[in-house]
Amino acid sequence: MTNYTALRTTMVDTQIRPSDVTKYTVIEAMLSVPRESYVPSTKRDAAYMGEHVELDGGRVVLDPRVLAKVLDELDIQADELVLDIGTGLGYSAAVMARMAEAVVALEDDESRAEDAQTTLSEHGVDNAIVHVAPLTEGAAEHGPYDVVVLQGGVETLPEAIVDQIKDGGRIAALFVEGALGVVRVGYKIDGELNWRFAFNAGAPVLPGFKKSRAFEL
Numbered sequence: 001m002t003n004y005t006a007l008r009t010t011m012v013d014t015q016i017r018p019s020d021v022t023k024y025t026v027i028e029a030m031l032s033v034p035r036e037s038y039v040p041s042t043k044r045d046a047a048y049m050g051e052h053v054e055l056d057g058g059r060v061v062l063d064p065r066v067l068a069k070v071l072d073e074l075d076i077q078a079d080e081l082v083l084d085i086g087t088g089l090g091y092s093a094a095v096m097a098r099m100a101e102a103v104v105a106l107e108d109d110e111s112r113a114e115d116a117q118t119t120l121s122e123h124g125v126d127n128a129i130v131h132v133a134p135l136t137e138g139a140a141e142h143g144p145y146d147v148v149v150l151q152g153g154v155e156t157l158p159e160a161i162v163d164q165i166k167d168g169g170r171i172a173a174l175f176v177e178g179a180l181g182v183v184r185v186g187y188k189i190d191g192e193l194n195w196r197f198a199f200n201a202g203a204p205v206l207p208g209f210k211k212s213r214a215f216e217l
Contacts, residue, residue, distance in 0.1 A: 004036045007048040015050045019065045021072045029098040038091030066201045070172045073198045080146035086206050090116030093128045103128040104142045136208035138164045152206035
């Protein structure tokens with residue numbers, strides 16, 4: 001029988017801590033949330049391998065290092081409301097629910113959303129709800145949000161998402177630019193996002209977040 005608790009500790013000690021993740025809340029959450037419960041059952045053995053875990057439709061559960069570094073940068077506080085775009089099977093929402101007051105986990109696939117809500121409930125995560133809608137629309141009825149996180153790459157960021165960030169709030173996005181992706185954190189000041197570089201990483205672009213290609217003859 002696989003000892004997932006030991007694998008989780010090893011993940012934190014060999015993948016998370018060496019990646020300059022220092023905030024106690026992030027480390028505690030990564031140690032506590034059973035990642036193996038939030039990946040497809042056929043891929044549980046890959047849950048702690050330090051890579052993206054594939055879901056259907058070109059989506060992934062982000063590499064734990066990438067998620068941890070994003071959360072370290074964002075420094076989510078206990079009184080904050082978070083929008084988790086592209087939650088997949090709910091892992092990121094479960095992790096952030098241990099730091100935030102509440103998490104709205106957005107998923108565009110109804111069956112995946114149902115699985116995520118079931119797993120979150122089974123693990124007693126009662127401050128996260130799964131909202132079903134196109135990822136590019138966000139979940140305005142539950143916002144505005146202190147923090148927005150995208151669980152995949154983007155080429156462009158819809159205004160609808162920007163509009164749902166509180167003034168003084170922040171967003172982390174992995175911009176796919178050629179071969180290399182760049183994680184940036186945007187701070188919303190007077191209605192405008194001010195971006196700063198965080199670190200390099202790669203991930204598949206989320207549905208709807210590709211730049212529209214101009215027609216070429």
